[in-house]
Amino acid sequence: QVQLLESGGGLVQPGGSLRLSCAASGSISSTNAMGWYRQAPGKQRELVAVITSGGNTNYADSVKGRFTIARGNAKNTVNLQMNSLKPEDTAVYYCNANINPGPLVKNYVYWGQGTQVTVSS
Numbered sequence: 119q120v121q122l123l124e125s126g127g128g129l130v131q132p133g134g135s136l137r138l139s140c141a142a143s144g145s146i147s148s149t150n151a152m153g154w155y156r157q158a159p160g161k162q163r164e165l166v167a168v169i170t171s172g173g174n175t176n177y178a179d180s181v182k183g184r185f186t187i188a189r190g191n192a193k194n195t196v197n198l199q200m201n202s203l204k205p206e207d208t209a210v211y212y213c214n215a216n217i218n219p220g221p222l223v224k225n226y227v228y229w230g231q232g233t234q235v236t237v238s239s
Contacts, residue, residue, distance in 0.1 A: 120144035120228045122213045127233030135201045140213030140230060142194040150216040150225060152196040153187065156209035166211065167198060180206070203237045211235050
């Protein structure tokens with residue numbers, strides 16, 4: 119079983135910064151991609167940023183230039199540096215990973231339980 123654990127959420131004023139971290143653990147043969155999604159009240163979950171094992175990244179237009187996704191130093195970890203935060207960034211942020219659990223097993227997408235990010239004055 120694979121588990122994704124997020125940390126780093128909290129309350130921050132507009133213009134401030136937060137750093138989210140995610141660590142995947144369990145039966146992992148390889149990690150193909152890891153990323154972050156978010157879901158605001160009354161809205162559907164949307165992509166924030168994703169990074170592949172090859173280092174390719176993709177960002178939502180709303181966060182380009184403000185957020186940076188990167189692999190962590192530890193294996194199967196990913197970080198999201200969020201700068202110049204806006205009230206519109208308020209949401210529950212979910213870690214996402216495309217993982218191969220083992221040989222001869224197809225890839226699966228796993229989700230963390232989410233961490234709350236609130237941007238308010």
